[in-house]
Amino acid sequence: MKLHEYQARELLATAGVMVPNAIVVDSPDQAAEAYQQLVQGGAPFAVVKAQVHAGGRGKGGGVKLVHSADEARDAADVILSKPLVTHQTGPEGVKVSKLLVAAAVDIEHEYYLGITVDRATNRPVMIASREGGVEIEQVAADNPDAILRCPLHPLGGLETHQARDLAYRLGFVGKQVNQAVKIMSLLAKLFVQRDAALLEINPLITTPASDEQPDGQVLALDAKMTIDENALFRHADLEAMRDQSQEEPAELKAKEHGLS
Ligand code: ADP
Ligand code: MG
Numbered sequence: 001m002k003l004h005e006y007q008a009r010e011l012l013a014t015a016g017v018m019v020p021n022a023i024v025v026d027s028p029d030q031a032a033e034a035y036q037q038l039v040q041g042g043a044p045f046a047v048v049k050a051q052v053h054a055g056g057r058g059k060g061g062g063v064k065l066v067h068s069a070d071e072a073r074d075a076a077d078v079i080l081s082k083p084l085v086t087h088q089t090g091p092e093g094v095k096v097s098k099l100l101v102a103a104a105v106d107i108e109h110e111y112y113l114g115i116t117v118d119r120a121t122n123r124p125v126m127i128a129s130r131e132g133g134v135e136i137e138q139v140a141a142d143n144p145d146a147i148l149r150c151p152l153h154p155l156g157g158l159e160t161h162q163a164r165d166l167a168y169r170l171g172f173v174g175k176q177v178n179q180a181v182k183i184m185s186l187l188a189k190l191f192v193q194r195d196a197a198l199l200e201i202n203p204l205i206t207t208p209a210s211d212e213q214p215d216g217q218v219l220a221l222d223a224k225m226t227i228d229e230n231a232l233f234r235h236a237d238l239e240a241m242r243d244q245s246q247e248e249p250a251e252l253k254a255k256e257h258g259l260s
Pocket of ligand 2: 133202203222
């Protein structure tokens with residue numbers, strides 16, 4: 001079962017991963033209001049993001065930077081008015097009924113960080129790359145050496161030395177290293193605790209150095225999470241996050257009849 005970005009980022013934030021402030025809305029007027037609220041809270045401007053069970057929203061026009069409440073309203077209006085087509089949706093696209101209005105942040109560099117189950121070894125594997133913000137499948141095809149893989153121990157999870165090694169190889173420096181290590185550890189724990197099949201932050205970013213943050217900050221700007229259907233009986237709170245409007249009709253029917 002796929003979660004929306006806003007649901008996955010909530011789980012990440014609760015676990016202790018830093019994410020920019022954001023507000024979920026379902027109308028253009030609410031988007032304008034959310035913009036005001038975020039700017040009052042210190043955001044320089046904002047991003048309006050379609051909440052759909054598909055990636056590639058940026059390229060498909062489902063992620064828009066907005067610099068005023070009016071722009072936020074207009075962007076929301078455009079995104080909500082028609083199905084969003086990305087390379088993951090098929091030509092008919094998917095209906096957008098919710099938006100996330102997020103505080104925009106200055107990006108120094110975009111990384112990829114994710115965990116999935118390696119079918120060959122039947123173990124979770126952490127996948128990381130310095131080439132984030134783009135489709136990881138594309139990086140794998142064009143530049144496979146840019147992808148780091150780190151198998152997780154079924155009981156021990158991600159060891160601290162593994163996380164530190166990954167953080168250095170990704171090129172994190174100074175205080176970013178410990179922030180990245182912490183995020184990797186939290187991600188590995190969340191993956192196991194919530195019976196995830198996929199947990200992905202793309203992009204994980206660093207912000208430029210500032211007076212308050214001389215080494216910049218490491219933040220999650222996007223979140224994607226898929227839960228193992230067969231484990232959902234253990235997670236009533238996650239089952240309650242199911243959005244049937246985004247699911248395949250054939251899958252829904254199968255579920256009604258107890259089939260996977
Ligand atoms: P998708 O993966 O579906 O295209 P993302 O959430 O990754 O959607 O957004 C696409 C791109 O938009 C990111 O790679 C990043 O460059 C930019 N972006 C997303 N959220 C923010 C934000 N809060 N502040 C600044 N830029 C953002
Ligand atoms: Mg993304």
